[in-house]
Amino acid sequence: MPPPPSRRPTIRDVARSAGVSVTTVSHTFSGNGKVAPATQQRVRTAAHDLGYRPDVIAQGLRSNRLGVIALVARQLDALRPELLFDVDYFARFAGAAAVASLAEGLGLMLVSDPTGPRAAGAALASDGFIVTEPVVDDPLVEMLTNAGIPFVTVGEIPGVAPETSDVPLVDIESGRLTTLALDHLWESGARRIALVTGTDRNEWNLRSASVYQRWARFRRMPPALVHAPEALDDEGGRRAAITLLDGSDAGGVPDGIYALTSNHALGILAELTVRGLRVPDDVRIVAGSDAESLRTSQTTISSIDLRPDELARRAVQALAARLDDRPPPDHGDAPVGRLLVRASSRPRSPDQR
Amino acid sequence: MPPPPSRRPTIRDVARSAGVSVTTVSHTFSGNGKVAPATQQRVRTAAHDLGYRPDVIAQGLRSNRLGVIALVARQLDALRPELLFDVDYFARFAGAAAVASLAEGLGLMLVSDPTGPRAAGAALASDGFIVTEPVVDDPLVEMLTNAGIPFVTVGEIPGVAPETSDVPLVDIESGRLTTLALDHLWESGARRIALVTGTDRNEWNLRSASVYQRWARFRRMPPALVHAPEALDDEGGRRAAITLLDGSDAGGVPDGIYALTSNHALGILAELTVRGLRVPDDVRIVAGSDAESLRTSQTTISSIDLRPDELARRAVQALAARLDDRPPPDHGDAPVGRLLVRASSRPRSPDQR
DNA sequence: CTGAAAGCGCTAACAG
DNA sequence: CTGTTAGCGCTTTCAG
Numbered sequence: 001m002p003p004p005p006s007r008r009p010t011i012r013d014v015a016r017s018a019g020v021s022v023t024t025v026s027h028t029f030s031g032n033g034k035v036a037p038a039t040q041q042r043v044r045t046a047a048h049d050l051g052y053r054p055d056v057i058a059q060g061l062r063s064n065r066l067g068v069i070a071l072v073a074r075q076l077d078a079l080r081p082e083l084l085f086d087v088d089y090f091a092r093f094a095g096a097a098a099v100a101s102l103a104e105g106l107g108l109m110l111v112s113d114p115t116g117p118r119a120a121g122a123a124l125a126s127d128g129f130i131v132t133e134p135v136v137d138d139p140l141v142e143m144l145t146n147a148g149i150p151f152v153t154v155g156e157i158p159g160v161a162p163e164t165s166d167v168p169l170v171d172i173e174s175g176r177l178t179t180l181a182l183d184h185l186w187e188s189g190a191r192r193i194a195l196v197t198g199t200d201r202n203e204w205n206l207r208s209a210s211v212y213q214r215w216a217r218f219r220r221m222p223p224a225l226v227h228a229p230e231a232l233d234d235e236g237g238r239r240a241a242i243t244l245l246d247g248s249d250a251g252g253v254p255d256g257i258y259a260l261t262s263n264h265a266l267g268i269l270a271e272l273t274v275r276g277l278r279v280p281d282d283v284r285i286v287a288g289s290d291a292e293s294l295r296t297s298q299t300t301i302s303s304i305d306l307r308p309d310e311l312a313r314r315a316v317q318a319l320a321a322r323l324d325d326r327p328p329p330d331h332g333d334a335p336v337g338r339l340l341v342r343a344s345s346r347p348r349s350p351d352q353r
Numbered sequence: 354m355p356p357p358p359s360r361r362p363t364i365r366d367v368a369r370s371a372g373v374s375v376t377t378v379s380h381t382f383s384g385n386g387k388v389a390p391a392t393q394q395r396v397r398t399a400a401h402d403l404g405y406r407p408d409v410i411a412q413g414l415r416s417n418r419l420g421v422i423a424l425v426a427r428q429l430d431a432l433r434p435e436l437l438f439d440v441d442y443f444a445r446f447a448g449a450a451a452v453a454s455l456a457e458g459l460g461l462m463l464v465s466d467p468t469g470p471r472a473a474g475a476a477l478a479s480d481g482f483i484v485t486e487p488v489v490d491d492p493l494v495e496m497l498t499n500a501g502i503p504f505v506t507v508g509e510i511p512g513v514a515p516e517t518s519d520v521p522l523v524d525i526e527s528g529r530l531t532t533l534a535l536d537h538l539w540e541s542g543a544r545r546i547a548l549v550t551g552t553d554r555n556e557w558n559l560r561s562a563s564v565y566q567r568w569a570r571f572r573r574m575p576p577a578l579v580h581a582p583e584a585l586d587d588e589g590g591r592r593a594a595i596t597l598l599d600g601s602d603a604g605g606v607p608d609g610i611y612a613l614t615s616n617h618a619l620g621i622l623a624e625l626t627v628r629g630l631r632v633p634d635d636v637r638i639v640a641g642s643d644a645e646s647l648r649t650s651q652t653t654i655s656s657i658d659l660r661p662d663e664l665a666r667r668a669v670q671a672l673a674a675r676l677d678d679r680p681p682p683d684h685g686d687a688p689v690g691r692l693l694v695r696a697s698s699r700p701r702s703p704d705q706r
Numbered sequence: 707c708t709g710a711a712a713g714c715g716c717t718a719a720c721a722g
Numbered sequence: 723c724t725g726t727t728a729g730c731g732c733t734t735t736c737a738g
Contacts, residue, residue, distance in 0.1 A: 057410060
C-alpha cells in the first residue's frame, strides 16, 4: 500500500476511491440528499480508510458559518493579563461555556476586545458572540449590532429594556439577588447596611445600587453607597472600608456591608480586622460574587453565588438557538443565583469559626 | 446613496468601486505584491467606505490556516464543569494565552477533549494546539502527532526526552521548583518533610516525586509521599493530611508538607487546624501552585508561583513561531517560577499572622 | 438515486 | 505596477 499523499484527503479522493461522485460523498455526510444505504456504506468505508474528515473551513466558506462562537472576556487587559479580577467567575464561566459549546457542536473562542484596532481577523470570524456584563453605551454591542452579528448578553444592556431589544438575554437577576443579600444582612442583625459596588457601568453595579437605594428607603435606613474600581482588587475593598468607617457621613459606622466584588469583600474583611472590628459580631459582610477565596478566608465570607456555570450554559444555548433560527430555549423561571451563608454573616453559631 | 446589498462586501466589490482588479485589492491588504501608493490609497478608501473586511474563512481556505489556536483545558470535565480545580492557574493561563494570541494575530479556542468521539469539527480546525501538562501515553498527544497538527506542550511529555522530540516545550521547571520548595522548608526548620502530589501522571507530579525522593535521600530523611486526586480539591488535601498524621509509617508526624495542588494545601491546613496543630510552628506548608485563596486563608500559605501568565505567553509564542516556520523564540534561561513565602512557612515573625 | 458543474471569497502564478 | 485566471474543499442546484 503506497503511502498516501501527505496532504489530507479531500472529498474527491473519497469519491474516487468509492467509485462515486463528490455529490454522493457530500450527501452521505451531510444527510442532505438521498443516497442508497449500500452506497453510503461504501462511501463511509472509503472515507474511513483514507482518514478523511470534512474540512471545516471549506464548509464554512460555503455556509458562511464557522462553528465557532466567541466569549468576550472583559477583564482581560492586554497590559496586565495576569491581573484577572474575579478569577473564579471568569474561569467557571469560560469553562462551562466551552463544555456547553462543544455539546452544541461549536467551538468557543476567547476574545478580549474585538472593537480594538488590533482585532485579529479570527476574532471576528465567529458566528456569534457572548457578551458578559455589557456596559452603558457599550462599543462592542454597537459594533455587533451594526455588523449584524448575532450575540447574547449576560446581564441586561443598561438603558435598554429587554422587551425593546431582540437580543437574547441571560438574566443575572441583580434585583432579586440584591434584595436577597440585603434581607439576609438585615435578618442577621445588621441595621446600617452599606453597599460597595464596582465602577463598571454594567447592570450588576447599576441595578444593585438602585435596588439598594429603594430598599434603604423602605427600611428607613440612611443609604451608604461606595464605589471602588473592580481592578483595584482587595485594595479597592480596603479603601471602601476606610471611606465607610472614617467618613461617617451617613450617621455612624455600618454594621453590615454588601460588597459586589469578591475581592472587595476580602479587602473589607482585612481592613475591619486591622481595626479590631469583629466579623460578624460588629460588622456582617456578604459578597456579591462567589469565589474559592471566600470559602477559605480567615473568616469565611457569605456570598451570592451567581452560578456562572449555569449562566454560561444558558448563554451558549440561547446563542446556538439563535444561530440556527430556532426559538430560544425556555429555561423556565426557576431562579439561578443563590445565597451562600458563611461565617461573615452567621448570627451566632458556636461551632463556626 | 442606495442601501448596500445586505451581504457583506467582497473583494470584488471593492475592486469595482476602486476601479482596479481584485489582485490589486488583495495585494494592498496583504502587502504582498507591489502596488502604487496612490492606488493603495484609493483601494483603502473604497474598502473603508464599503465597510469591507477580508473574509477570514476564505483566506483560511486558501492558506489552510485559520488563524486560531486551541488551548486544551484538561480540567474541564463535561460532567461537572463548575468544578474546575486550580481555577487560578487555569484562568490566568487562559487569559494570558488569549491576550498573547491576539498579539500574534491569532484567536484562542478553548477546547476540552478533542480526542473524544463528539469532538466538534471546529475544535479540530485550529492551526495548532497548546497542550498543558501532557500525561503518560497521552491520547491527545498521539492524536496530534498522527494527524500532523503542530502543538506545543507546557511541561514535558512524560517518558519522552525533550531532546528526542521536536515538539516545542515550555519548561515548567518542576525539578528546580521542587528543590526550591524543599530547601525552603528545610531552612524554615522542617526536618521531616512530606510530599503530597496529585494523581495525574504528568511531569509536574512525576518529576516532583522523583526529585523529592532524591532530595530526601540526600538529606537522609525518610521520605513520606502521598498521592491524592486533584479533583478531590481540599477534601483530597484533608485525606492526605490524615494519612500523614495517622499512618506514622515514615517514623513520626511530618513538620513540613509540600503539597503540589493549591486546594490540597488548603485542605491540609484545615485538617491540621482541626487537630490543634499550629502552622507554621508545628508544621510548615508550601503549595506547589499559587492561588488567590492561599493569600487569604486563615494562615496564608506559601507557594510556588508557576507564573502561568508567562508560561502561556511562551507557549503561544512558541506555537506561533512553529506555525510560521520561524525558529522558536529564545526566552533565555532566566528562571520563571518563583517561591512566594507566606505565613505558613515563615520561621518566626511577630508581625505576621 | 447519482453526477456535472457552478461558485463561496480569496490568493498566487503568470502575463501583460 | 496591474489584470486574468485557475483553483483551495465543499455544497448545491439542476439534469440525467
